Amino acid sequence: MLVLALALACSPKGAVDDSGADDTGTSPGEDPSADGAWAVGTDATEITGSWDVDLLVQAWYPRADADGSVYMYDGFGQGTALDGGTAACDGPRPVVVFSHGNEGMRWQSYFLTEHLAAHGWVVGAPDHTGNTLFNADSSRMPELVFRRPVDVADTFDMLVARSADPADPLYGCVDPQAGYMVVGHSFGGYTALAVAGAFVDTDDVAAICASEGGWLCDDVAAWAALHPDQTIWDGHDPRAWAAVALSPAAYETLHAGLSAITIPTLIQVGTLDEITPWASTVQPIWDGLQAQPRAAALVDGAGHYSFSDACEIAATFPDCAPPYRDPAEVHDLSRTLTLAWGLQALGDAGAGAWLPPDDARISWQEP
Numbered sequence: 001m002l003v004l005a006l007a008l009a010c011s012p013k014g015a016v017d018d019s020g021a022d023d024t025g026t027s028p029g030e031d032p033s034a035d036g037a038w039a040v041g042t043d044a045t046e047i048t049g050s051w052d053v054d055l056l057v058q059a060w061y062p063r064a065d066a067d068g069s070v071y072m073y074d075g076f077g078q079g080t081a082l083d084g085g086t087a088a089c090d091g092p093r094p095v096v097v098f099s100h101g102n103e104g105m106r107w108q109s110y111f112l113t114e115h116l117a118a119h120g121w122v123v124g125a126p127d128h129t130g131n132t133l134f135n136a137d138s139s140r141m142p143e144l145v146f147r148r149p150v151d152v153a154d155t156f157d158m159l160v161a162r163s164a165d166p167a168d169p170l171y172g173c174v175d176p177q178a179g180y181m182v183v184g185h186s187f188g189g190y191t192a193l194a195v196a197g198a199f200v201d202t203d204d205v206a207a208i209c210a211s212e213g214g215w216l217c218d219d220v221a222a223w224a225a226l227h228p229d230q231t232i233w234d235g236h237d238p239r240a241w242a243a244v245a246l247s248p249a250a251y252e253t254l255h256a257g258l259s260a261i262t263i264p265t266l267i268q269v270g271t272l273d274e275i276t277p278w279a280s281t282v283q284p285i286w287d288g289l290q291a292q293p294r295a296a297a298l299v300d301g302a303g304h305y306s307f308s309d310a311c312e313i314a315a316t317f318p319d320c321a322p323p324y325r326d327p328a329e330v331h332d333l334s335r336t337l338t339l340a341w342g343l344q345a346l347g348d349a350g351a352g353a354w355l356p357p358d359d360a361r362i363s364w365q366e367p
Contacts, residue, residue, distance in 0.1 A: 032339035036118025038062035041085035049154040056127040058106040060117035061087040073107040092175035098125040099188030111331040124155040142223040149194040149235030179239035189248025196243035199234040199257035214252025242345035246307040258288030265291040270302025296365035301325030
């Protein structure tokens with residue numbers, strides 16, 4: 001697989017108060033395609049995860065003021081987020097945890113994470129240590145297949161801890177009981193689906209791999225050899241209340257567990273994606289889902305890296321030029337769908353006006 005070289009069950013509903021605001025921190029009926037009303041702050045914090053691995057976690061949040069310098073992501077990318085600052089949280093905000101792609105970075109899709117924060121969401125994204133641009137280690141892939149979902153849960157725990165600290169810029173921003181929406185790209189799409197409830201059955205993976213092959217076959221086999229008594233591995237975090245998988249990978253690993261996902265799940269993929277193609281990789285994932293509601297959006301002319309900021313970082317990716325659709329167009333479509341999906345899951349009836357999208361560039365799949 002090519003890499004990005006430079007990715008208490010709760011279902012909270014928004015109760016609208018007399019002021020017109022709701023208990024999710026969003027504005028009912030807002031336009032998910034529009035620029036958000038908030039300036040965005042961002043910072044990075046190192047934590048030690050549950051697997052005793054150090055993780056660098058990026059946070060994005062609505063900022064209390066718009067004064068400051070624009071943040072540079074590890075010297076590679078620059079969006080519109082400002083460096084640090086205090087979050088604007090009069091009460092808890094809805095939360096997203098984002099998982100990057102294989103050898104990607106926590107900030108690889110800042111087109112999306114910044115958009116969500118500008119609409120009042122708090123977003124956390126870990127570097128999956130051992131699987132980033134800066135520290136990729138192929139020998140750790142068996143570990144990463146199973147550790148990545150735990151990194152996501154650890155990231156939410158970190159946001160909860162920061163929210164409980166009166167000295168932290170995120171103080172008061174996160175309700176630990178309200179859970180989060182999980183979003184991921186490519187290997188992160190696999191991660192998001194695992195967090196959402198898709199368990200891994202190593203015996204089933206072995207059978208699929210023997211008949212069809214697959215990207216993570218050797219890695220799951222290596223893990224199974226070291227853990228012969230653990231044939232079922234469940235990375236589900238019941239605090240996740242919705243999932244969005246962008247160009248998800250590793251059908252062979254998810255196969256047996258996909259039907260266990262019960263939360264609202266949206267898939268997005270490009271028609272020109274040659275790394276996780278719809279027909280051979282993503283449609284089998286879609287076919288295995290039973291969640292209600294669920295949907296898949298096929299974006300005409302989008303490639304695999306169209307759901308990241310790869311083209312802002314290095315325009316040498318094939319996805320950056322014709323016949324691929326302009327990445328800026330794909331970004332607008334993807335962030336609109338992602339935010340609308342989250343708002344709908346939070347109970348915002350107005351989000352239904354955007355789902356399914358009335359857009360000829362998107363082929364919409366529903367059960």
